[in-house]
Amino acid sequence: MIQRMCLSDLLGDFVVYRNLDPADKRLRGLGMIRAELGLPVNRLPRKTEPQYAAVVVNLLRQAQSARGADRPLERLLYIGDTRLNDGTAARNLGRHLALRAFIGEDKLQEPAHFEAENEFVFANRWIALGDFLRLVQEQGFALDASTAVVLDLDKTAIGARGRNDKPIDQARVDAALDIARSTMGAGFRTEAFRPIYDELHKPTYHFITTDNQDYLVYISLMASAGVYDGSQLLADLQAKRIQTFDEFVAICEERLRAGDFAALYPIHAEVAGNLRRGDPTPFKSFRYREFECTLGRMDALPDDTPRERLLAEEITITREVADTAMELRQRGALIFGLSDKPDEASLPRPELALKGYLPLHRITMKLFPL
Numbered sequence: 001m002i003q004r005m006c007l008s009d010l011l012g013d014f015v016v017y018r019n020l021d022p023a024d025k026r027l028r029g030l031g032m033i034r035a036e037l038g039l040p041v042n043r044l045p046r047k048t049e050p051q052y053a054a055v056v057v058n059l060l061r062q063a064q065s066a067r068g069a070d071r072p073l074e075r076l077l078y079i080g081d082t083r084l085n086d087g088t089a090a091r092n093l094g095r096h097l098a099l100r101a102f103i104g105e106d107k108l109q110e111p112a113h114f115e116a117e118n119e120f121v122f123a124n125r126w127i128a129l130g131d132f133l134r135l136v137q138e139q140g141f142a143l144d145a146s147t148a149v150v151l152d153l154d155k156t157a158i159g160a161r162g163r164n165d166k167p168i169d170q171a172r173v174d175a176a177l178d179i180a181r182s183t184m185g186a187g188f189r190t191e192a193f194r195p196i197y198d199e200l201h202k203p204t205y206h207f208i209t210t211d212n213q214d215y216l217v218y219i220s221l222m223a224s225a226g227v228y229d230g231s232q233l234l235a236d237l238q239a240k241r242i243q244t245f246d247e248f249v250a251i252c253e254e255r256l257r258a259g260d261f262a263a264l265y266p267i268h269a270e271v272a273g274n275l276r277r278g279d280p281t282p283f284k285s286f287r288y289r290e291f292e293c294t295l296g297r298m299d300a301l302p303d304d305t306p307r308e309r310l311l312a313e314e315i316t317i318t319r320e321v322a323d324t325a326m327e328l329r330q331r332g333a334l335i336f337g338l339s340d341k342p343d344e345a346s347l348p349r350p351e352l353a354l355k356g357y358l359p360l361h362r363i364t365m366k367l368f369p370l
Helices: 050-066 085-093 126-138 166-187 190-200 203-209 213-224 230-238 245-258 265-276 284-295 307-313 319-330
Strands: 075-080 098-104 114-117 120-123 147-152 334-338 365-368
Touching: 050 085, 050 147, 050 334, 075 085, 075 319, 085 098, 085 147, 098 126, 114 126, 120 126, 126 319, 147 319, 166 190, 166 213, 166 284, 166 307, 190 203, 190 213, 190 230, 203 213, 203 245, 213 230, 213 245, 213 265, 213 284, 245 265, 265 284, 307 365, 319 334, 319 365
Parallel strands: 075 098, 075 147, 098 120, 147 334
Antiparallel strands: 114 120
């Protein structure tokens, strides 16, 4: 029998998305603690920056107080899926609290591998989380009320990397295609949009996309619509004749004004305006659509769907992570969720909230594997 749960069954509302505004309103978010942490105004720290860690530790200590714990936090257990982003975020958090971290991914084509390196364990099986817990206890790292357990959400707590991450990516692609179709109407051609999107999604182009889906979708839309010829764009990027997203947006501004691209101008105005304001999520209409597409891939398929299809098409909760969080919560640990997904792609906008839509961490999902 398939089990279901919500991330909130593990976390309550102890969750922050990209804007660092906690879902639990007992906690003061970035806007309220910025000054006391000495952080600059109108700049959102990103996950790999020391300032991000300072904000998160402040939130963890607030959560410890809000849950009525009578002991301060002394230790932090971090569970994530990427060596670079999660590994860097964990190391920064380790400057504030004693740290142990698990970075996991399923690579079933490889022999099982469990690598301990200082405070970190890197494993190519999610099932190795149990071995990780035994190891840290053997090292004398207490798992009790003075310990915070930080769960990376995307591709860790849900959509486990190497097993179930494709549906998270596909929800973004679905949203990008929907935005392109609704913008360009009969003139939209998937065969023009998708190759550009897939090519620019590669790390080679992070110098212009900064691995930001807002940037990637905007560039792909402008190129596939002919504002900037796709072949010429790739040549210009490879030659570094365009080096930043801001440069690309400025070029599109000139070409949109000079050409017959009336349908595209509202999207350009949205992105360019938010970019000028320093908003790291400038393509909000795309992100709003991503929220709906992501919901459409949660608990969507029948229970008798073959396992391979289910994991390829539907976002599920990672059983190993959920079991670990439940065990540690029973030991008294604080469980807290972090997501770098934009709030616009994680929380219902007001008109959807009025219809009963819930944040992603409160959506029921299947728990896999069985």
